[in-house]
Amino acid sequence: MKKRLLALGLTVTLALGLTACGPKAAPETETTPAQTETTPAQVETTPAQTETTPAQSETPTGEKNEINLGLLNGPTGMGGAKLLADNEAGATANHYNVTMGSDPSTDILPKLNSGELDMAALPTNVAANLYNKTGNVQLLALNTLGVLHILENGDTVNSMADLAGKTLYAINQGSNTEYVLDYLLTQNGLDPDTDVDIQWKTSEEVTTLMASGEIDLCMLPVPAATTVLMQNSDVRDAIDLNDAWTQSGAEGTFTMGCVVVRSEFAQENPEAVKAFLTEYEASINYIKDNPEEGAALIEQYGIVPKAAIAQAAIPQANMVFVAGDEMKSISSYYEVLFAADPTSIGGSIPDDAFYYIAE
Incomplete structure (x- = not known):
């Protein structure tokens, strides 16, 4: 039963709920492991936002596309740590104004809906739910496979x-x-x-x-x-x-984390979106290929509070970068969720307009 x-109970501060989830009564607030985590990084800015380094002050952000980006603590946010460091150093094609959060329902979704955020990391079920309810977002990339053990x-x-x-x-x-x-x-x-x-x-x-x-x-x-x-x-x-x-013979890919973009922003700023995808993919690959250095960055930006744990978790975090038509492989996962509880993804399987496919 x-x-x-x-x-x-008392525990370390990185119990990440990822997995993706919220109560049935309010599926739009479902969270992932990254969302139930309570870490010192439960603030809306990274060090890149709250501090002005010499590199930042010397880089004229007016010549760059400005992107307001929301990231989550935990596995969903780990792959973005190198992007945050490069952004802080002024080494990115775009300039990112970063909001960090632990709970998408309170830290991310309201700002996406209001237009304060242009892009955000979300649990995949929350992304589908938001699309079905508003039609205002598109799936940019899948970033995290299953993290349950x-x-x-x-x-x-x-x-x-x-x-x-x-x-x-x-x-x-x-x-x-x-x-x-x-x-x-x-x-x-x-x-x-x-x-x-x-x-x-x-x-x-x-x-x-x-x-x-x-x-x-x-x-x-x-x-x-x-x-x-x-x-x-x-x-x-x-x-x-x-x-x-x-x-078990399940079809498709068990995928728990993703990044979405506001549809209006994507339509108006295709070059900024293209640059983000390039920089984000490079960031994920860097963290996977350089776990020690990557773990230090993950700790620096409060995504996971301890570098030692982040380093040990990187091989298990199943970080990926999947964009374009290949994202549609997640539809089988959505079918499993729909069969269990249609409200968990907003009442229907997202249609093709959900997927951002660059021209």
């Missing part, structure tokens, strides 16, 4: 089918996290309501309980999962849900 429990203190679980008869502690009931878990259990012949005892708690509770050894099995996103693995050497990464998605 699934339960909701009150949040309690099942951790075990033991060696009995190696597949989703092995969860039969087990008690699994998980987060974000009534969200994409639950829908994906239920889907994968069903694909492996299990009834989520009867075959697995899923105990729903907060990220903070699950992280604390697993790191302390009080529970033996949980599902967490990166980097909360990374934190547990670093704190408790008896815990192992039993299942990467990206692998489970593929092994």
Whole structure:
């Protein structure tokens, strides 16, 4: 039987909810792991915004396209750290006015809707929801695959089918996290309501309980999962849900994070959008290829509070850059969410106009 429990417990500040999610009653506020994280970076600006360095003062931003960009703490924002550093140094083709946030429903969505932000990182379900409700945004790029992991203190679980008869502690009931878990259990012949005892708690509770050894099995996103693995050497990464998605025969790509653009801005500033995509792809690749340097930047901009954890999380964060027609591979993931709860993506599968395809 699934339960909701009150949040309690002390944990490190990087329990990232990514995964994508909010309550059924308000799907437009669904969050990802990056969204439930509470870090010192819960402010609306990065150091690039609050400080004026010599490089910034010497670079005439009036000659550049100005882009108001919103990024999220956690996996969804990790790939943008090099872009923030280059922007602060005046080394980007565009000039980015950056807003950092932890919860898209309060930190990002209102500013997209008002036009204060031109582009923003969002959970993929929130992007679809916003498009279906307003039609004012388009999908620019996919940036994060699934970041959910099942951790075990033991060696009995190696597949989703092995969860039969087990008690699994998980987060974000009534969200994409639950829908994906239920889907994968069903694909492996299990009834989520009867075959697995899923105990729903907060990220903070699950992280604390697993790191302390009080529970033996949980599902967490990166980097909360990374934190547990670093704190408790008896815990192992039993299942990467990206692998489970593929092994279960699911179609398409399990993709939890993306970047959207206001449609009006994209139409009026195609060259700025093109430059952003080039610079953003380079930033993601830099973080993946240079984990030590990238982790330092991730900490510097408050995306994850500790560089050591960020560095360990980078290989698990499943950062990608997918743009153009290839983005449409996410439609199968949207179909899974729609089948579980149509309101989770705004009531319908996004049509082709949702995808920004440069001419």
